[in-house]
Amino acid sequence: MFKTVENISAYYANPQRFMRLAQTLHAPLWGLAVGVLALGLYMVSQVPDDYQQGSTVRIMFVHVPAAWMALFAYSFIFFASVTALIFRHPVGHIAGRAAAPIGAVFTLIALITGSLWGQPMWGTWWVWDARLTSVLVLLFIYLGYIALWQAIEDHGQAARAAAILAIVGSVNVPIVKFSVDWWNTLHQPASVSRFSRPALHADFLYPLLVMGLGFTLLFLALTLTRMQMEILRQRARARHNGGAHV
Amino acid sequence: MGLFIALCHQHILLAWRGGHTTLIVSFLFIAIILMPFGLGPELALLRQLAPGLLWVVLLMSVLLSLDRMFQADFEDGSMDQMALIPLSLEMVVVAKSLGHFIALFLPLLAAIPLAGLLLNIDAAALPALMLSMVAGAPALTLLGAIGAALALSIRRSAMLTVLLVMPLYVPVLIFGASSSAGALSNGGSVDMASIAILALMSLAALFLAPLAAAAALRVALR
Numbered sequence: 001m002f003k004t005v006e007n008i009s010a011y012y013a014n015p016q017r018f019m020r021l022a023q024t025l026h027a028p029l030w031g032l033a034v035g036v037l038a039l040g041l042y043m044v045s046q047v048p049d050d051y052q053q054g055s056t057v058r059i060m061f062v063h064v065p066a067a068w069m070a071l072f073a074y075s076f077i078f079f080a081s082v083t084a085l086i087f088r089h090p091v092g093h094i095a096g097r098a099a100a101p102i103g104a105v106f107t108l109i110a111l112i113t114g115s116l117w118g119q120p121m122w123g124t125w126w127v128w129d130a131r132l133t134s135v136l137v138l139l140f141i142y143l144g145y146i147a148l149w150q151a152i153e154d155h156g157q158a159a160r161a162a163a164i165l166a167i168v169g170s171v172n173v174p175i176v177k178f179s180v181d182w183w184n185t186l187h188q189p190a191s192v193s194r195f196s197r198p199a200l201h202a203d204f205l206y207p208l209l210v211m212g213l214g215f216t217l218l219f220l221a222l223t224l225t226r227m228q229m230e231i232l233r234q235r236a237r238a239r240h241n242g243g244a245h246v
Numbered sequence: 247m248g249l250f251i252a253l254c255h256q257h258i259l260l261a262w263r264g265g266h267t268t269l270i271v272s273f274l275f276i277a278i279i280l281m282p283f284g285l286g287p288e289l290a291l292l293r294q295l296a297p298g299l300l301w302v303v304l305l306m307s308v309l310l311s312l313d314r315m316f317q318a319d320f321e322d323g324s325m326d327q328m329a330l331i332p333l334s335l336e337m338v339v340v341a342k343s344l345g346h347f348i349a350l351f352l353p354l355l356a357a358i359p360l361a362g363l364l365l366n367i368d369a370a371a372l373p374a375l376m377l378s379m380v381a382g383a384p385a386l387t388l389l390g391a392i393g394a395a396l397a398l399s400i401r402r403s404a405m406l407t408v409l410l411v412m413p414l415y416v417p418v419l420i421f422g423a424s425s426s427a428g429a430l431s432n433g434g435s436v437d438m439a440s441i442a443i444l445a446l447m448s449l450a451a452l453f454l455a456p457l458a459a460a461a462a463l464r465v466a467l468r
Contacts, residue, residue, distance in 0.1 A: 140409070140412060144410040144413065147409055147410075148396060151406050154399070157399055157465055161462060164458055164461050164462050164465070165410060167458070168392055168458050169414075
């Protein structure tokens with residue numbers, strides 16, 4: 001089993017072969033993402049108004065999946081960086097670079113929708129609560145990661161430096177996740193991923209889960225597109241420099 | 247051990263003779279002096295804000311000092327030699343961080359009581375504030391070393407270093423400021439829980455940060 005994983009991973013270390021796989025997966029993945037998102041949006045439109053929050057509760061169906069994606073994308077970059085550094089897997093660096101702006105935008109969406117939701121519910125756009133602060137810090141880690149990639153000219157150097165930063169910055173991920181449990185704050189604790197029954201009524205839970213799946217597929221589709229772009233860009237650069245074929 | 251001390255000593259001498267110590271302490275005072283102009287000269291308000299302001303300004307001073315950590319050695323080629331000496335690059339990082347701490351951080355800490363006086367700090371809160379800063383200092387220096395090493399192969403990297411290191415400093419600032427603000431409200435008694443967390447961060451940084459910083463140095467040296 002372990003050997004197979006290793007073999008598959010080694011096979012796709014060649015960006016050329018990865019490119020072929022990506023081209024096959026590209027259209028079905030996008031189709032699936034758009035389909036699930038459309039279904040999710042339809043389900044959200046059928047959700048009854050909350051008896052306390054009214055129709056503002058619908059912000060949740062964008063806010064919560066975006067926040068999940070903010071953490072998911074960072075974890076993705078973390079594992080890609082570890083793979084790239086330890087197993088010297090070149091596609092790992094490409095995956096990290098491709099996912100970073102997408103993760104940053106999801107983080108921003110989570111912050112903005114949270115702010116729009118917080119205004120009517122808490123009466124303020126922003127509070128310095130542990131969850132909000134740690135997500136803001138996460139955004140800055142994303143920005144630092146992107147800036148490091150852009151600032152270092154040598155591609156190999158930039159890749160390894162950014163991977164080290166991604167691993168160092170990962171200490172923030174558990175802080176974001178557990179901030180609501182460790183500090184009793186204004187932001188409510190997790191109500192879906194609990195070991196006991198979710199604290200959310202089924203009318204709200206199922207549309208939320210479908211939206212979460214849709215956002216995940218969207219993230220993967222966007223990342224795959226950007227990875228293809230990145231490989232093509234490297235190839236173009238290599239051809240321009242007259243160097244070895246990448 | 248001789249090499250370790252020599253590296254540390256060299257870093258201190260370079261920082262001192264290059265005038266960086268004076269510059270960074272001057273920056274601390276300039277930032278503190280600007281505060282009353284921005285916030286108004288009301289002494290009661292300044293007394294309330296003093297511990298937090300001092301923490302933030304200390305943090306900014308340290309951030310500004312970080313491009314001195316490896317940059318000069320990297321540019322004149324000394325860093326290539328340091329990679330060859332019989333001392334692991336991790337220990338080079340520790341030696342330079344210790345030198346950085348002695349040459350730049352300790353003078354900043356020594357300036358804190360005087361800077362606090364300018365902000366009308368409550369004398370009873372000062373020991374707790376200093377204690378929290380001492381407990382957090384190794385974490386600040388060593389986390390800064392990671393950022394400085396990552397940005398090494400870029401020219402004029404000071405702003406990038408700030409962006410890379412700032413998120414890592416936030417937890418230290420949160421616990422540092424909360425412990426000293428607590429000391430202000432209950433008459434100077436030290437909040438040992440926050441101090442312990444700061445010390446824990448410093449210890450963790452002492453073991454983990456040199457690994458990351460040395461890996462980043464190897465990337466830049468390649």
